Amino acid sequence: MTARQRDAIRWLQANQPASQFQVRRAGFQLRTFDALAEQGHIHARTVAGRVRPFHVYSIDAQLQITEAAA
Numbered sequence: 001m002t003a004r005q006r007d008a009i010r011w012l013q014a015n016q017p018a019s020q021f022q023v024r025r026a027g028f029q030l031r032t033f034d035a036l037a038e039q040g041h042i043h044a045r046t047v048a049g050r051v052r053p054f055h056v057y058s059i060d061a062q063l064q065i066t067e068a069a070a
Contacts, residue, residue, distance in 0.1 A: 012058070
């Protein structure tokens, strides 16, 4: 896991659930969060929007406990 991915997880813990729009405003690239979701570190779900669907990211409670203990 890269340093930027660890930063993204810390940010998401403080700001979850976060839409892809919030992620971009915070200065992260969506591909960082997509990679974390593919690796199973975070959850990404698709939500229906007014114009088109978008992603909402969240973290599993077990990962939060593990990260907090580290």
